[in-house]
Amino acid sequence: MTVYEAELVVDGRESAADGVLALTLRHPLGEALPTWEPGAHIDVLLGPGLERQYSLCGDPADRQSWRIGVLREPEGRGGSAYVHEELRQGDKVRVRGPRNNFALAPAPRYRFVAGGIGITPILPMVAAAEAAGAEWTLLYGGRTRDSIAFTEELGPYGDRVTIAPQDETGLLDLASVLDDVPEGTLVYCCGPGPLLDAVEERCPRGVLHVERFQPKEQENGPDSEFEVVLERTGKTVTVPVGVSVLDTVRAAGVEVLYSCTEGTCGTCETEVLEGTPDHRDSVLSDEEREAGETMLICVSRCRGQRLVLDL
Template sequence: MTTLQPTASAPDATLAGVRTLEVAARMQVAEDAVELTLRRPDGGRLPDWAPGAHLDLVLPDGRSRQYSLCGDRWDAHTYRVAIRREPQGRGGSVWLHDEARPGTMLGFAGPRNSFRMAPAERYLLVAGGIGITPLLPMVRQAEMIGADWHLLYLGRGLASLPYLEELEAHGDRVTVHCGDTDGRADLDAWLPTDPSVRVYACGPERLLDAVEAWAPRLALPPRVERFAARIDDRPGRPFEVVASRSGVSTAVGADETVVAALRRVGVEVITSCAQGVCGTCEADVLEGTPDHRDSVLDEHARASGTCLLPCVSRCLDDRLVLDL
């Protein structure tokens, strides 16, 4: 059994309130994906969550990885996550596939939710492969409230798609499209014409880019959740950052993040992915115009200028004041 004593000084994670979960069960849900059922070691109640939420799982070497909760939100004593094996990734998924067994202890923080399911009468859900994980609880929620919904589920082949058996019970509300038998999907054929439809999507970058391209033709912008950060190679420029509650200010170098600059002068900022993907470090902006470079905030949040993710985002003005 692998035991973890989480610390806040993990190599790529600084997590507040890190706790411990035990792997209670493990199940293969696709050819390259496993589901882990997690519980508190004492069997106690876990924090509540809503569709779209994710956990930070902390591995024994301190690496932190984010996985969407895909189980029953009304089960107060277990969490479920599904993990696709990524041999070319950063190693977290491979470790969990190879080492996580019933009895393995993992640190965790959260749940957190930057992909919330807003109320609507109609939904179009678009999943690519393991991207089904945050959408599966949305399917259950839509069913529970009696909303009209449809799921477009894409993948390389049937063997690569988790939870097909569960989804088959919904009949023609679910459309499965596999590249090995159906060819490349014509996503624009799924562009909603009903202005009341809310679109949620999760999956590979190319799929999400195509869904986001629908935005000018939709009454409500699509919401997407990315597994990887967008590449933003725009050059930075120096500016001043002020942590108002801490009473500290410092210069942010052209090649330095706001988080790194603040930590340099003793202001700790809670981070997890440090790539603008998870939303852990979101901070309120009191002064200055954010230069958003994250993959989390929707267009409304960006346009409001009232928050930013300091792990990647910057400032368009000479001075940025944060509520930190």
């Protein structure tokens, strides 16, 4: 599958909140950008070792521009610092995508929960739910009122949106929106890991959809060596203990799209033709894990001695 990749121009750069920049990206020749749906993200290639994923938070109907929100993370790995300190209006930046692991499924009712910069994929979801005539509410928290981004855009929705700064109201009152969820309601949540964990504990299976910015903590068994057959390439490789499938495949000269290498972005998702994956990602749903039809080869391994992949 061909993946769109292009150098875009930073056409807009404005503060969306304390520590949050909103960037508008356009094609330098005015070409239309690929279509996308709420929940999609793009890879932003900032430089060697600085490839980051950011959710699209603008209007999917706008084919001329993409908007992303970037939180300045003082303890981060350098990507957000580069965007905030180096990337200026008129600069060019290479992007790839869009890709969607957090798509909005049709439903008559939604409960949206966002924490901090986790509002970015939720913004177009709220607009889509509103346009579809669905019932919905949004519970949106942040450290302080000044750090909560895009509140002006949410203002017209009135009391369907609850803004909850932690320094004023404490932790999000999840019970108020999740303890009595009517049948047919879907819950979408994005934000810090502890928030997602808390929401997962309250939601029955099949109701909740989440997107994680950091890998989910999980207990994995010990690594063991196994064999991977690359069906299309005609190669067979051995994946050693402590080495990922991705690194092993690339060392064998097979090019594979990848980005985060942490199991959170979904770029390296690969079809499994035979064998049982040992899923260690933070993207696939429980149902997708049980089906075992795909795996994220940057982190997941094999429950057995052999996998056959569509590579």
